[in-house]
Amino acid sequence: VLRHLIHGLRVLLRPGAADRDLDDELRHFVEEAAAAHAARGVAPAEARRRAIAEVGSPVRAREAVRDGGWERWVSSGLADLRLAVRLLTRTPIFTAIVIAVVALGSGAVTTVFSAMNAILLRPIPGVEAQGSLVAVSPSRRDGSIGEQISYPRYAHLRDQGRSLDGVAAWGRVAMTIAGDGAASTVLGNLVSANYFDVLGVQPAAGRFFAASEAQPPGAPVVVVSEAYWRDALGGDPRAIGRTMSVNGHPFTLIGVAPLAFRGVYTGLVVDAWAPLSAQPQLRPRSSLAGGTWLWSFGRLRAGVDREAAAGELSALTQAHRQALGEPSEPDAFDRMQVAPLTGLPGGTRGALAFMSVLLGAAALVLIIAGINVAAMLSARYAARARDLAVRTAMGAGRLRLIRHLLTEVALLFVLGALGGFAVASAATAGLERLPLPGSISVTLELSPDLRVLGVAVAVSLVAGLIFGLGPALQGARRDITDRLKAESAGGGTRRSRLGRVLITGQVALSLVLLVAAGLFARAVDRGARVDPGFDMDGVATAVFEPESWGYDDTRTTAFYQALRDRLAAEPGVRAVGYANRVPLMFGSSVDAIEINDARRDAHYVAVDAGYFDALRLPIRRGRAVVDGDRQGAPRVAVVNETLARLLEPAGDAVGRTFRFRDAAVTVVGIARDARYASLDETTPPLFYVPLAQERQPRRALFVKTAAPAGVATAIAAAVRAIDPRLPPTRVAALRDETRLALFPQRAAAIVTGGLGATGLLLAMLGLYGTVSADATARRREIGVRLALGADRGAILRGVVSRGLWIAGPGVAVGLLLAAAAMPLLEPWLFGVDPRDGLTYAAIGALLVMQTLVASYVPARRAAALDPVRVLRAE
Amino acid sequence: MSETAASTDVIQGTLDMLILKALSLEPMHGFGIARRIEQTSKGVFKVNPGSLLVAFQRLERDGLVDASWQQTESGRRAKVYSLTRAGRRRLDEETAQWTRRATAVARLLKAEG
Numbered sequence A: 001v002l003r004h005l006i007h008g009l010r011v012l013l014r015p016g017a018a019d020r021d022l023d024d025e026l027r028h029f030v031e032e033a034a035a036a037h038a039a040r041g042v043a044p045a046e047a048r049r050r051a052i053a054e055v056g057s058p059v060r061a062r063e064a065v066r067d068g069g070w071e072r073w074v075s076s077g078l079a080d081l082r083l084a085v086r087l088l089t090r091t092p093i094f095t096a097i098v099i100a101v102v103a104l105g106s107g108a109v110t111t112v113f114s115a116m117n118a119i120l121l122r123p124i125p126g127v128e129a130q131g132s133l134v135a136v137s138p139s140r141r142d143g144s145i146g147e148q149i150s151y152p153r154y155a156h157l158r159d160q161g162r163s164l165d166g167v168a169a170w171g172r173v174a175m176t177i178a179g180d181g182a183a184s185t186v187l188g189n190l191v192s193a194n195y196f197d198v199l200g201v202q203p204a205a206g207r208f209f210a211a212s213e214a215q216p217p218g219a220p221v222v223v224v225s226e227a228y229w230r231d232a233l234g235g236d237p238r239a240i241g242r243t244m245s246v247n248g249h250p251f252t253l254i255g256v257a258p259l260a261f262r263g264v265y266t267g268l269v270v271d272a273w274a275p276l277s278a279q280p281q282l283r284p285r286s287s288l289a290g291g292t293w294l295w296s297f298g299r300l301r302a303g304v305d306r307e308a309a310a311g312e313l314s315a316l317t318q319a320h321r322q323a324l325g326e327p328s329e330p331d332a333f334d335r336m337q338v339a340p341l342t343g344l345p346g347g348t349r350g351a352l353a354f355m356s357v358l359l360g361a362a363a364l365v366l367i368i369a370g371i372n373v374a375a376m377l378s379a380r381y382a383a384r385a386r387d388l389a390v391r392t393a394m395g396a397g398r399l400r401l402i403r404h405l406l407t408e409v410a411l412l413f414v415l416g417a418l419g420g421f422a423v424a425s426a427a428t429a430g431l432e433r434l435p436l437p438g439s440i441s442v443t444l445e446l447s448p449d450l451r452v453l454g455v456a457v458a459v460s461l462v463a464g465l466i467f468g469l470g471p472a473l474q475g476a477r478r479d480i481t482d483r484l485k486a487e488s489a490g491g492g493t494r495r496s497r498l499g500r501v502l503i504t505g506q507v508a509l510s511l512v513l514l515v516a517a518g519l520f521a522r523a524v525d526r527g528a529r530v531d532p533g534f535d536m537d538g539v540a541t542a543v544f545e546p547e548s549w550g551y552d553d554t555r556t557t558a559f560y561q562a563l564r565d566r567l568a569a570e571p572g573v574r575a576v577g578y579a580n581r582v583p584l585m586f587g588s589s590v591d592a593i594e595i596n597d598a599r600r601d602a603h604y605v606a607v608d609a610g611y612f613d614a615l616r617l618p619i620r621r622g623r624a625v626v627d628g629d630r631q632g633a634p635r636v637a638v639v640n641e642t643l644a645r646l647l648e649p650a651g652d653a654v655g656r657t658f659r660f661r662d663a664a665v666t667v668v669g670i671a672r673d674a675r676y677a678s679l680d681e682t683t684p685p686l687f688y689v690p691l692a693q694e695r696q697p698r699r700a701l702f703v704k705t706a707a708p709a710g711v712a713t714a715i716a717a718a719v720r721a722i723d724p725r726l727p728p729t730r731v732a733a734l735r736d737e738t739r740l741a742l743f744p745q746r747a748a749a750i751v752t753g754g755l756g757a758t759g760l761l762l763a764m765l766g767l768y769g770t771v772s773a774d775a776t777a778r779r780r781e782i783g784v785r786l787a788l789g790a791d792r793g794a795i796l797r798g799v800v801s802r803g804l805w806i807a808g809p810g811v812a813v814g815l816l817l818a819a820a821a822m823p824l825l826e827p828w829l830f831g832v833d834p835r836d837g838l839t840y841a842a843i844g845a846l847l848v849m850q851t852l853v854a855s856y857v858p859a860r861r862a863a864a865l866d867p868v869r870v871l872r873a874e
Numbered sequence B: 001m002s003e004t005a006a007s008t009d010v011i012q013g014t015l016d017m018l019i020l021k022a023l024s025l026e027p028m029h030g031f032g033i034a035r036r037i038e039q040t041s042k043g044v045f046k047v048n049p050g051s052l053l054v055a056f057q058r059l060e061r062d063g064l065v066d067a068s069w070q071q072t073e074s075g076r077r078a079k080v081y082s083l084t085r086a087g088r089r090r091l092d093e094e095t096a097q098w099t100r101r102a103t104a105v106a107r108l109l110k111a112e113g
Helices: A002-013 A015-039 A044-055 A058-068 A071-090 A092-121 A151-160 A195-199 A226-233 A276-282 A306-324 A349-383 A385-393 A398-433 A450-475 A480-488 A493-529 A553-568 A641-650 A708-722 A734-777 A779-787 A792-828 A837-863 A867-873 B002-006 B015-025 B030-040 B049-061 B085-112
Strands: A133-139 A164-178 A184-191 A221-225 A243-246 A249-257 A272-275 A292-300 A335-340 A539-544 A573-579 A590-595 A598-607 A619-622 A636-640 A657-660 A663-671 A686-690 A699-705 B065-071 B077-083
Touching: A002 B049, A015 A044, A015 B030, A015 B049, A015 B077, A071 A092, A071 A398, A092 A349, A092 A398, A092 A450, A092 A734, A133 A164, A133 A306, A151 A164, A151 A292, A151 A306, A164 A195, A164 A221, A164 A272, A164 A276, A184 A195, A184 A276, A195 A292, A221 A226, A226 A249, A249 A276, A272 A276, A292 A306, A306 A335, A349 A385, A349 A398, A349 A450, A349 A493, A349 A734, A349 A792, A398 A450, A398 A734, A493 A734, A493 A792, A493 A837, A539 A708, A539 A734, A553 A573, A553 A699, A553 A708, A636 A641, A641 A663, A641 A686, A663 A686, A699 A708, A734 A779, A734 A792, A734 A837, A779 A792, A779 A867, A792 A837, B015 B030, B015 B049, B015 B065, B015 B077, B015 B085, B030 B049, B030 B077, B049 B065, B049 B077, B077 B085
Parallel strands: A184 A272, A221 A249, A598 A686, A636 A663
Antiparallel strands: A133 A292, A133 A335, A164 A184, A164 A243, A164 A292, A221 A272, A243 A249, A539 A699, A573 A598, A573 A699, A590 A598, A590 A657, A619 A663, A636 A686, A657 A663, B065 B077
């Protein structure tokens, strides 16, 4: 094979040399043959003549030899390509339009795939050989998965496990770093010493952690991201080795992580890393001795599959639990799940489903574009019928002709794909700028990469084959007379009938897209009007991380107390409250409670006395949390109505107790059911515990005010007044903060809306083209009718109604298709009916309107025809 | 010419074998091979130079023959082909197979007659 390749390449690269060799050989052949004849006594001239006759035409011999090698295919392919380029440049407008249409369709697919690639498929930036990296998560017998494990468990797996080449662990920590300048709080990670090794990340400057530095007592060392190094440290190489204050403790900066690497979870941007041994300083309320706060991942040993690794780690987990005497309850996390490390916490399934729906929508646009191109190609080949017929007549094989036409199609679609790539680059840049709600430190890097380019070209080529094959086959039809007949006798109706069906299909598909966009828009609207059960108006919120300031419990309590008192004294402030989390941000705390010895999971929030006032969360019965519910006081809880109903069968919920974390908790009040983690959840059983009875340094502040404009400044000023060293406070309106809850719908509405508009544009261009071609073909008939005194209005109506006849069935089919397909979107619709009549009617009407507009122009042109000129032209 | 009248085209698929056989004695140029096939077959087979050259290219690419340009005694440039080890092996295989088939066919024809 290699020899074939080399020989062929030699021929391709130096075509002249190969031919010369062949000629030499043939000449030699002739000479030898002549010599042989001469030897038998034939006269030299005659001998030569005979020899030449025997050898035959050198041209044919040369052709035969050339056809014998594979390189023939390449060179004829190149010839096809050259011809295609020549013909396409001869019709630049046609070429440009086809490429633009393909670019739109391919761009739609490429954009969505690019986002999908970035979110789901692209390796974690900066990480090496991600294929063998696995997330190690605790799981239950029923397969449900937890996220984090404790340090002792991690250490056990790390020391005993054989199936992984290294197990690393990390936990989140807020780090308030102050070098020379002002302090700022960043997201940090506490990591095991092998964290960077397992990931295969190399330092951009300095070094990473040594094994000894991660072993308690460890060393106060820190690594920062390149972005932080540049922004906060001026990119100064001498900064390495410098001592900085991290959460109030002196730490030495030892290295800088490479620019691309921002932690394991794409989007959750990490700016600093410290060894786990720094936990006592940086996260003093956690402990390496217990508490599940570590995420874990590892690299599979070569030849070990995930299942085997999960088996081994599960066995180790069970042994470890037994050794520690942990009870083996049915709902214990007593096994380990080993899944690909995807860069998305909690795996990719939900996002994958969502993106697949969008990808499907984009594929519809590509189909619509393909149909347009097929129509245009068909027209082009019809126009070139004579040329093609001549080529057939001169002996060009049908296959050869199809190959030539498909080469042209392929060229158009590849160029279109490149255009689509450009479209996608622009569109993803736009999507990246789509403001992400709230304070989450997420950056999305959606831009297409080489894989996307490859997929774009491949998808385009397949589309080109699908939509180009029909016209090419038609163009290469062998029967010349047939074709000529078809050209003259109006037999072209077959083609235009097909064209009309295709346009109808386009209208149907773009209607489906627009209905999807409409439904998502309704969902956004519905979501924005969902009553969360509390009042967000005039509520400002900010989150504090006193642990990252180096505050101990006493100082933390004092800080929150002082802040509350200062803010309560501000003019316009109605209420000030705290909770351990901001509602509607998809986060939740779940734990088991026992009601009459029956265990069940319930959600809980830790709140202070002001929380219910600040959010206007009504107490139905009993009382709210009060200041007296402090450490040492009886443990109490306020339950929501859903949990109250679970308690009620045995009498009024107020006054009853349930067990939570091995303590009896008395229900003192019932609060109205409210949305908690997200807007579309089914309300879970939930209870509020007093913040003062939890050791919870991280708190969200809620300030209800009549003067929302000045509240941000007031809060920041109050914080500064309490401790001027603290990093700046970020204050946001609760309503803005919780926009995240609607982000998927908003994004989907924008994306499907854009796709639908593109599809509609293409469909209407197609419709316009067909209707005007139809009107042009009927010029004679129209001219005659006008000459006979037909009403111009009737002509106009006639052409427009042709357009309606084409689009109308498309609208009907599209509505049916949408009714069949839209239930797929149900999970993201906030209860908007996927067959919502209003949306369907509105979109249907929109398409009919568009059809009228698209057919009106050719109709008016037809109605304005001058019958005399038309008939004379014939 | 009497030879020409009696000659036929080479049996489909045997040209390669015949070329290899011709080369098994000594390296030869193209015309030499054609003449050898004609002579040895006593003029039964006549080789078309076109198909011969195609066959040379194929055999060369398959690594069964080597080719090199040499000066002949008459001072002309000639492409001389020689058998490679793989070519010799292939010749043995094909010869064995051909003999087996030919015997079988001959036997069948005899039985029929």
